[in-house]
Amino acid sequence: MNEFFREVEPGKAYRLLNHGPTVLVSARHDGTDNVMAAAWACALDFSPAKVTVVLDKSARTRALVEQSGYFVLQVPTVAQAGLTHAVGTHSLADDPAKLARFGVELFGVDGVPAPLVAGCSAWLACRLVPEPHNQQAYDLFIGEVVGAWADTRVFRDGHWHFEDADPRWRSLHYIAGGQFYAIGESLTVVNPEA
Amino acid sequence: MNEFFREVEPGKAYRLLNHGPTVLVSARHDGTDNVMAAAWACALDFSPAKVTVVLDKSARTRALVEQSGYFVLQVPTVAQAGLTHAVGTHSLADDPAKLARFGVELFGVDGVPAPLVAGCSAWLACRLVPEPHNQQAYDLFIGEVVGAWADTRVFRDGHWHFEDADPRWRSLHYIAGGQFYAIGESLTVVNPEA
Numbered sequence: 135m136n137e138f139f140r141e142v143e144p145g146k147a148y149r150l151l152n153h154g155p156t157v158l159v160s161a162r163h164d165g166t167d168n169v170m171a172a173a174w175a176c177a178l179d180f181s182p183a184k185v186t187v188v189l190d191k192s193a194r195t196r197a198l199v200e201q202s203g204y205f206v207l208q209v210p211t212v213a214q215a216g217l218t219h220a221v222g223t224h225s226l227a228d229d230p231a232k233l234a235r236f237g238v239e240l241f242g243v244d245g246v247p248a249p250l251v252a253g254c255s256a257w258l259a260c261r262l263v264p265e266p267h268n269q270q271a272y273d274l275f276i277g278e279v280v281g282a283w284a285d286t287r288v289f290r291d292g293h294w295h296f297e298d299a300d301p302r303w304r305s306l307h308y309i310a311g312g313q314f315y316a317i318g319e320s321l322t323v324v325n326p327e328a
Numbered sequence: 329m330n331e332f333f334r335e336v337e338p339g340k341a342y343r344l345l346n347h348g349p350t351v352l353v354s355a356r357h358d359g360t361d362n363v364m365a366a367a368w369a370c371a372l373d374f375s376p377a378k379v380t381v382v383l384d385k386s387a388r389t390r391a392l393v394e395q396s397g398y399f400v401l402q403v404p405t406v407a408q409a410g411l412t413h414a415v416g417t418h419s420l421a422d423d424p425a426k427l428a429r430f431g432v433e434l435f436g437v438d439g440v441p442a443p444l445v446a447g448c449s450a451w452l453a454c455r456l457v458p459e460p461h462n463q464q465a466y467d468l469f470i471g472e473v474v475g476a477w478a479d480t481r482v483f484r485d486g487h488w489h490f491e492d493a494d495p496r497w498r499s500l501h502y503i504a505g506g507q508f509y510a511i512g513e514s515l516t517v518v519n520p521e522a
Contacts (some may be wrong), residue, residue: 153348173371174346174370186370187467247474272372294503309488311516315511318507320507320508323409
């Protein structure tokens with residue numbers, strides 16, 4: 135990766151997801167890579183950081199997560215809105231060349247047995263915490279964060295800097311029918327007693 | 329409630345949370361009401377709509393949810409940023425007058441045994457789906473949505489209309505240390521193949 139790809143300290147990894155962005159979920163097993171979009175991903179714990187993500191039974195990525203025991207959640211940007219919607223609406227089962235066709239570029243990090251998607255703003259590498267009942271009954275997967283990174287052009291020193299970055303770095307928040315909202319303005323409650 | 333308070337059709341209730349807003353969690357048991365903020369709330373299913381929310385063992389609201397079996401997730405607005413941060417950082421255990429002190433106004437809906445917070449943009453009344461292992465091991469609570477409502481000034485016809493509403497209606501997305509982002513601009517992917 136490039137010079138802007140930096141590790142995020144484990145205790146602050148939750149902040150990469152805390153504002154509720156739509157994410158890309160990537161996984162690899164037995165030579166097969168896949169990437170899907172998921173609006174239903176959420177932080178679950180601070181330390182060790184954990185996450186939840188909902189993976190439908192029809193998703194090819196889900197099988198790769200179950201087989202490999204690893205996945206990466208990454209935060210796509212406004213510049214990747216088309217890619218995000220495309221990988222969220224096309225299955226690898228129907229379209230084996232899906233990643234190449236939608237311009238998804240992958241890279242690896244030592245020790246992480248799942249691929250990362252280039253061009254995102256942040257990445258959380260997760261080890262699956264097996265919970266068969268949740269997975270079967272609710273399609274709900276829990277991961278423990280084993281590594282976190284961000285692009286320093288938009289997240290550094292433990293904080294997002296959307297307000298200083300090019301608007302194309304803003305996170306995406308999916309609604310339905312191809313419509314997203316980008317994250318907006320920062321506001322800080324100075325005196326919570328007021 | 330006022331003329332702008334309208335039911336949301338059950339199949340579209342997930343859209344109230346899909347963009348990942350910070351929520352207020354309210355519950356009532358045995359004459360005690362409480363409201364807390366939660367950044368870790370997420371949609372879990374479409375129909376019947378379900379949600380997840382993380383409720384720490386130290387939260388008084390958690391006990392009310394466990395005892396009553398009901399809670400409401402509601403989406404606070406930029407105008408409520410101070411209130412949201414305040415109820416998220418003060419416990420009813422230490423501050424019995426917390427709701428009055430921070431200007432939290434509650435109202436009721438027939439058939440919902442938990443209070444709703446006035447001034448929010450959307451509300452999801454939920455019946456707790458008991459999952460003792462998730463609750464104990466992960467502080468993770470699952471709810472089935474039994475009613476959904478929104479303020480038509482910002483959500484109507486199954487869609488958010490942040491772009492046409494006063495900016496004070498925008499949803500809040502908490503990071504840390506009193507800092508939130510408001511939701512921003514709408515963008516629609518017209519041709520996901522492109």
